[in-house]
Amino acid sequence: MIAFLACIVLFLIGLYAIVTKRNLIKIVIGFALMEYGINLLFALIGFRHGSVAPIITQIDMPRRFVDPVPQALVLTAIVIALGTTALMLAVALRIYNRYKTFDIAEIRKLKG
Amino acid sequence: MRGMSLVVKVVTNIVVGFIFIYGVYIILHGHLTPGGGFAGGVIIAGALVLRILAFGVEPVSEKRAEERASAFESLGALLFIGIAFAGLIIGGAFFLNFLPQGTPLRLLSGGIIPLCNIAIGIKVGAGLFTIFLALAAIKYVMED
Amino acid sequence: MIELYLFLFIMLIAAVIATEIKDLLAAVISLGAVGFSVAIMFILVQAPDLAIVQIVVEILTIVIFVAVVFRTTHIDETIGKRFASTHILSMVLFSLFAFLFLAAVVQSLRELPRFGYATMRVASEYIRLGLSECGGANIVADVILDFRALDTLGEATVLFTSVIGVLALMRKIGRKR
Missing domain, CATH: 1.10.287 (Helix Hairpins)
Structure with a gap:
C-alpha cells in the first residue's frame, strides 16, 4: 500500500512539474517522471512474496512466478517513453531555435 | 559533431564490438533468458551511439547514416508485419505461431518468437539510432 | 523488502x-x-x-x-522570478486536484490486492500454457510476442510514428526560415 502510494506521489510530482513549471525542459522532465511512476506501479502490482521471475529453466520446476502480464505491458511502454520524450525534446529544440528561450510565458508574449 | 580525445577513442574501439555482440546475444536468446527484441535493440542502438559520440561524424556521412538507419527501421517493421501475415496466409489467423515448436529450452524453439524478436530488435535499434542522429548529432539545424 | x-x-x-x-x-x-x-x-x-x-x-x-x-x-x-498571477492560480488548482486525486487513489487502492499478493487470474493460464503452446521458456516473451502480439504491433507503430515525427521536425529541406 505504501509502495503503491509512493508511485502515485511520483506521478503527482511529474504532474506538478507539467502544470506549474514555465521551462519547457522541466515540462519534459515532468512527463518522464509520470511515465516512471506508472511503470513502477504496474511492476509492483504484479509482485508476489516468495516468487521468482517468470522464466522456466527446467521443465518440471515449481511454477511459482510473479505476474508476467504487467511486465509484458510495461516492457513495451518503456521503449515508447524514450520515443515520445525524444519527440517532445525535438519540439522544444525547435521552439528554442525560433525564440531563443525555454520560458513558455516569454514565448506567448513574443507570438505574432 | 567533433570526436573526443585519443583515450576515449581507443577504449571505444575495444568495447563497442563487445556491446554490439551482447545486444545480438540478448535478441537471439530472448525466448529463453531475460531480454528480447526491445532490450537487445536498445543495447545495439547504445553501441552505435557510443561510436558516434567518441569518433564524431561529418554532416554529409551523417545524412547518409540517418537514411540507412531509417531504411533498416522500415525493414524491421515490414519483417514483423510479414511474419504476422504469413500466419494469416498459412494458418488463417493473424500472428499464428505456424512454425514447429522445436525442443523446449533449446535455442531453436518457440516457433515464430525468435523471428519476431529479430524483427523487433532491428526495428528498435535502428529507430532509436535514427532519433539520436536527428536530435543530437545534427549541428547545422541550429544555424538557420 | x-x-x-x-x-x-x-x-x-x-x-x-x-x-x-x-x-x-x-x-x-x-x-x-x-x-x-x-x-x-x-x-x-x-x-x-x-x-x-x-x-x-x-x-x-x-x-x-x-x-x-x-x-x-x-x-x-x-x-x-516573481510569481505571476496565473502561476499562483495554477498552483492552487494543482493542489486542489492533487488532494482530490489522492483521496480517490487511496479509496481505489483498497480494492487492489495487497502488495506482494497478486491474484493472477489471467496470468496463471499464460504460465500453464506458455511453454507447451508457444515453446518459449521466457513467459514474458511468450506474452508479448504470441498471446498479445497485436499489442506489440501497436507499440511498434507508436515508436515508428515518433521516429517519423522527430525526423520531420529536425529536417532542413523545405523549411522557409
Whole structure:
C-alpha cells in the first residue's frame, strides 16, 4: 500500500512539474517522471512474496512466478517513453531555435 | 559533431564490438533468458551511439547514416508485419505461431518468437539510432 | 523488502530535486537518479526483463537530454522570478486536484490486492500454457510476442510514428526560415 502510494506521489510530482513549471525542459522532465511512476506501479502490482521471475529453466520446476502480464505491458511502454520524450525534446529544440528561450510565458508574449 | 580525445577513442574501439555482440546475444536468446527484441535493440542502438559520440561524424556521412538507419527501421517493421501475415496466409489467423515448436529450452524453439524478436530488435535499434542522429548529432539545424 | 522502501524514498527525493533545481543539467542528472532507482526496484520485484530495458533506455535518455541542454542553455531562468498571477492560480488548482486525486487513489487502492499478493487470474493460464503452446521458456516473451502480439504491433507503430515525427521536425529541406 505504501509502495503503491509512493508511485502515485511520483506521478503527482511529474504532474506538478507539467502544470506549474514555465521551462519547457522541466515540462519534459515532468512527463518522464509520470511515465516512471506508472511503470513502477504496474511492476509492483504484479509482485508476489516468495516468487521468482517468470522464466522456466527446467521443465518440471515449481511454477511459482510473479505476474508476467504487467511486465509484458510495461516492457513495451518503456521503449515508447524514450520515443515520445525524444519527440517532445525535438519540439522544444525547435521552439528554442525560433525564440531563443525555454520560458513558455516569454514565448506567448513574443507570438505574432 | 567533433570526436573526443585519443583515450576515449581507443577504449571505444575495444568495447563497442563487445556491446554490439551482447545486444545480438540478448535478441537471439530472448525466448529463453531475460531480454528480447526491445532490450537487445536498445543495447545495439547504445553501441552505435557510443561510436558516434567518441569518433564524431561529418554532416554529409551523417545524412547518409540517418537514411540507412531509417531504411533498416522500415525493414524491421515490414519483417514483423510479414511474419504476422504469413500466419494469416498459412494458418488463417493473424500472428499464428505456424512454425514447429522445436525442443523446449533449446535455442531453436518457440516457433515464430525468435523471428519476431529479430524483427523487433532491428526495428528498435535502428529507430532509436535514427532519433539520436536527428536530435543530437545534427549541428547545422541550429544555424538557420 | 526494506531496501525497496529505501529506493522509493531516494526516488522521490531525486524527483523533487529534478523539478525544483535551477541548473537544467543537474535536473537531468536527477532524472537519471530516478530512472536508475526504478531499474533497481525492477530487479527487487523479480522483473529482470524490465531492469535490462530500463537501464539502457535511461542511459540513452540522459544522452539525448544532455545533448539538447548543452546545445541550448543550462540555466532555468524562470526559477526565482516573481510569481505571476496565473502561476499562483495554477498552483492552487494543482493542489486542489492533487488532494482530490489522492483521496480517490487511496479509496481505489483498497480494492487492489495487497502488495506482494497478486491474484493472477489471467496470468496463471499464460504460465500453464506458455511453454507447451508457444515453446518459449521466457513467459514474458511468450506474452508479448504470441498471446498479445497485436499489442506489440501497436507499440511498434507508436515508436515508428515518433521516429517519423522527430525526423520531420529536425529536417532542413523545405523549411522557409
